[in-house]
Amino acid sequence: MSMNSFTGNRALVIEEPLIFEQGEPQRSGVDLPQAPEIADRLGGLERQGAIGLPGLAEPECVRHYTRLSQKNFGIDTGFYPLGSCTMKHNPRLNEKAARLPGFSGVHPLQPASTVQGALEAISLLGRWLMDLTGMPAIAMSPAAGAHGELCGLMAIRAAHEDRGDARQIVLVPESAHGTNPATATLCGYQVVSIPANEKGRVDLAALKAKLDNKVAALMLTNPNTCGLFESEILEIASAVKAAGAYFYCDGANFNAIVGRVKVADLGIDAMHINLHKTFSTPHGGGGPGAGPVVLSERLKAYAPVPFVRTGENGLELVEHCLGDGEKSFGRMKGFHGQFGVMIRSLAYILSMGGNGLWQASSDAVLNANYLLARLSVELTPSFPDGPCMHEALFDDRFLKDTGVTTLDFAKAMIDEGFHPMTMYFPLVVHGALLMEPTETESKQTLDLYVDTLLSLARKAKAGGAADDFKAAPRMTPRRRLDETRAARSPVLRWKASE
Amino acid sequence: MRFLPLTDADRADMLKAIGAASVEDLFCDVPASARQKGPLPLPEGLSEMEVERRLSTMASRNLTPGDVPCFLGAGAYRHHIPAAIDQLLLRGEFLTAYTPYQPEVSQGTLQYLFEFQTQVAMITGMEVANASLYDGATASAEAALMAARVTKRDKILLSGGLHPHYREVTATQARFTHLKVEALAPDPFGIEDLMGRIDAQTACVIVQLPGFFGHLKDYSALAKTCEAQGALLVVAVTEPVALGLIKPPGAMGADIVIGDGASLGVGLNFGGPGLGLMAVREKYVRQMPGRLIGETVDADGKRGWVLTLSTREQHIRREKATSNICTNSGLCALAFSMHMTFLGEAGFTNLAKLNHARAVQLAERLGALKGVKVLAGSFFNEFAVQLPKPATPVVEAMAARRILAGVPVSRFYPSWPELENVMLIAATETVTDEDMDALIEGLQGVLS
Structure with missing residues (x-):
């Protein structure tokens, strides 16, 4: 980096070196009491030589992270219509609640008598998630959506094995998130893909043709990744059931239907719920999330440990596959699940109430349909024949012969102050642009976004603008990065120069 | 609702732009039999103040390690965070x-x-x-x-x-x-x-x-x-x-x-x-x-x-x-x-030394208790001890005295009777001399 910058540092966007390029070893941002003199009991295993960590004083640390934060786009920064990811506002009350010392400071292995409040929190959130879905059981420990998928499939496999009915295949629509087929493999299944029909839904005839006594389960995202409700879901469910298979629903898009659809009435056996999407907990740059799984009567007994139950002395944890947990498929997570995330969701549900949740899904769907309607003037909607749910899907036909790609279009949006939509997913349409506005955006924001996108589309279509699009973004802390170079000769850590 | 910016006028304008009569029309792909009938079985939404009150009450029903002597570890360790x-x-x-x-x-x-x-x-x-x-x-x-x-x-x-x-x-x-x-x-x-x-x-x-x-x-x-x-x-x-x-x-x-x-x-x-x-x-x-x-x-x-x-x-x-x-x-x-950045090389090393020193002091004091045996010759900030009686009731009795004394190993291995008297005990930099005094005094009472 140039040290005599005119001007590599642009006002608020200041170049910030790695921590390893700052400080010196004897400096520290933490003062500690002097350790008492003792004869060590390390058994000769003490470290030889320095680790090589840098030392920074507190003001240097604070400035480092503040500057890094200024190179990031978050929901707090601006509109973040990343399809399938549900970037809704993260209420700060959630954060305050999770930081109550009686929650944040509690150790997972205290005697049950000393953590009745914590067990009540897990139990109450579980109760409400069951009420919202109409499902009779819930596993609270899965750490994220993909982990919830694994939980559901493990319960399904355990149920089949319990009947001596070993099955090998899981059916996954081609529009599914990549986690679905990856999860099926991780659970020892072979994946068979199901095509979509011209309406963006599962091809029912093709599904039926693949259903036989080797099929353990169907994994179906509903509303699906095209932002559409699977209108033949009842027929799908009964066909799956008739084949002796289980119906796993990927609940990543549950936020579209909370309070409007009873999952239990769809014939579903298991569904994970991403607390970090539907229930407003922060995405945190990629986690942590939580993925509790609601289960049907048929799968209830196989739920993982631990779970909370009411005992003689109040609430208690069942931590082993004994007694009530006899048929449980086992443990899939350390301790008791993503407790801190659960508290945030609990604060959200308490804030919203039943009516608020109903209004949230209504507004989410309304906002998405508003984008769909207004943007269809210049962009090409993939499925224009009916309403969408919580997200609107476009493909790249509107960019045909312009020399501008979906990627270029997305990068140009960044310079206009918007985070891009999800690009090139789902794979069932060409050059996908998947936009999810969520319910926490105002009409003013949506109008500004729409007007900007329409202008960009017109500019692309007018011709001669391809180079301009390909040069975007220009206003960001970094311009387009060389991903090929990163993968060809990976540099995955800092190293001291010789 | 404080998280929802749309007004009823906005909603009406937007429906008009979409060409739908109502939001219900947007859910037309949902089979009628699967639609939610009647209100949700959830309470009404609350103000911030009310939610805080409710959750604070819930949190107060937990015994918080920061408020009492705490020697719990077994995979989760209490440390001070800047x-x-x-x-x-x-x-x-x-x-x-x-x-x-x-x-x-x-x-x-x-x-x-x-x-x-x-x-x-x-x-x-x-x-x-x-x-x-x-x-x-x-x-x-x-x-x-x-x-x-x-x-x-x-x-x-x-x-x-x-x-x-x-x-x-x-x-x-x-x-x-x-x-x-x-x-x-x-x-x-x-x-x-x-x-x-x-x-x-x-x-x-x-x-x-x-x-x-x-x-x-x-x-x-x-x-x-x-x-x-x-x-x-x-x-x-x-x-x-x-x-x-x-x-x-x-x-x-x-x-x-x-x-x-x-x-x-x-x-x-x-x-x-x-x-x-x-x-x-x-x-x-x-x-x-x-x-x-x-x-x-x-x-x-x-x-x-x-x-x-x-x-x-x-x-x-x-x-x-x-x-x-x-x-x-x-x-x-x-x-x-x-x-890690705040600690740096010197801070990280000193933190580790302080943890170890605390644990060594604790092991010495526990080893002097009648019937208590420290099972590890070398250790960092945690070790197993053999107690003269089953660890679970000891830990419960100590909790009743508002001391979180340790983790009974039988909580993890309920089918191993030979581990019934074994307890894990950890000491981090957060443990004070007074905490150790309270632990030793409590154990003397509970084990006698």
Whole structure:
């Protein structure tokens, strides 16, 4: 980096070196009491030589992270219509609640008598998630959506094995998130893909043709990744059931239907719920999330440990596959699940109430349909024949012969102050642009976004603008990065120069 | 509702633009029989003040370790977190960002994850680390799967000194794949023989440092045996603060190091979220699960960072991916990395020394109690003790005196009567002389 910058540092966007390029070893941002003199009991295993960590004083640390934060786009920064990811506002009350010392400071292995409040929190959130879905059981420990998928499939496999009915295949629509087929493999299944029909839904005839006594389960995202409700879901469910298979629903898009659809009435056996999407907990740059799984009567007994139950002395944890947990498929997570995330969701549900949740899904769907309607003037909607749910899907036909790609279009949006939509997913349409506005955006924001996108589309279509699009973004802390170079000769850590 | 900006007038305008008569029309694809009938069985929404009151009451029903003497460990350790860390974590640009798929507007996240990867690699003594997994227990299962991919073998050998949750989660994962787990008996005395059990089918051996029962062992000889047999050595670390003072697994010859980083920056949170750590030898990096951040340059030739080697991952490789993980523990990785940065070399070393010194003092005082035996000769900040009576009622009686004395091992191993009197006890920098006095006095009362 140039040290005599005119001007590599642009006002608020200041170049910030790695921590390893700052400080010196004897400096520290933490003062500690002097350790008492003792004869060590390390058994000769003490470290030889320095680790090589840098030392920074507190003001240097604070400035480092503040500057890094200024190179990031978050929901707090601006509109973040990343399809399938549900970037809704993260209420700060959630954060305050999770930081109550009686929650944040509690150790997972205290005697049950000393953590009745914590067990009540897990139990109450579980109760409400069951009420919202109409499902009779819930596993609270899965750490994220993909982990919830694994939980559901493990319960399904355990149920089949319990009947001596070993099955090998899981059916996954081609529009599914990549986690679905990856999860099926991780659970020892072979994946068979199901095509979509011209309406963006599962091809029912093709599904039926693949259903036989080797099929353990169907994994179906509903509303699906095209932002559409699977209108033949009842027929799908009964066909799956008739084949002796289980119906796993990927609940990543549950936020579209909370309070409007009873999952239990769809014939579903298991569904994970991403607390970090539907229930407003922060995405945190990629986690942590939580993925509790609601289960049907048929799968209830196989739920993982631990779970909370009411005992003689109040609430208690069942931590082993004994007694009530006899048929449980086992443990899939350390301790008791993503407790801190659960508290945030609990604060959200308490804030919203039943009516608020109903209004949230209504507004989410309304906002998405508003984008769909207004943007269809210049962009090409993939499925224009009916309403969408919580997200609107476009493909790249509107960019045909312009020399501008979906990627270029997305990068140009960044310079206009918007985070891009999800690009090139789902794979069932060409050059996908998947936009999810969520319910926490105002009409003013949506109008500004729409007007900007329409202008960009017109500019692309007018011709001669391809180079301009390909040069975007220009206003960001970094311009387009060389991903090929990163993968060809990976540099995955800092190293001291010789 | 304070989170919803649309007004009724907005909604009416928008429906008009859409060409729908009502929001109900937008749900026309939902079968009539599956629509919610009647109001939701949930209470009315509450104001901020009311929610705070309700949750504060709930939280107050817990006994908080910060308020009482606390000696609990067993995979979750109470440490002091510098005040600045939480304030920085709450910056919206960190908190409310998603996975850095658009690197031009995610350099903050990408740079701190690159720094995190470097710190984890440094303290474990390994070549490279990933950008986090869920927690230590799931990292153990991922390590077993990874070792099976690398070696093309299927036997997983689990030490009796490995955390029982790591053992159970690995066994659960194995049950649903081709892996075969051989779990040795719990090993409170640190005397098990692993080397004799490694054979030509062994994909990996998973051990822990410091061990679940506290023991510090040099796994260098075990690493050599693994290498000779073509198996991988996986070393789990549930207390990363130990790495400020002890020989790192990388220097012992570990192939994969896994663990939980929640000790640094994250806090207890009743055990979740944790922070799954994984560091490996560079030659295995393409078999590694989870996200990786790599250095590159932008169109102007400036240094920057991107997600890289994504062809291992589910969103590209689908059923052929190395793992199904998508969301990981990003913000916890930031908390960990901040805490490491604030500490620095000197602070990290001093913190580890202080933890060890506290534990040594505690072991000496406990060893002087009648009928109490410290089971580990060497240890870091935690060790197992044998009590003269069953540990569970002792811990309950101590809790009644508002002292969180330790973790009964039978909570993990209820079917092992020989472990009934064994308790794990930890002392971190947060333990004061007064806390130790209270513990000793309490135990004298409860054990007499």
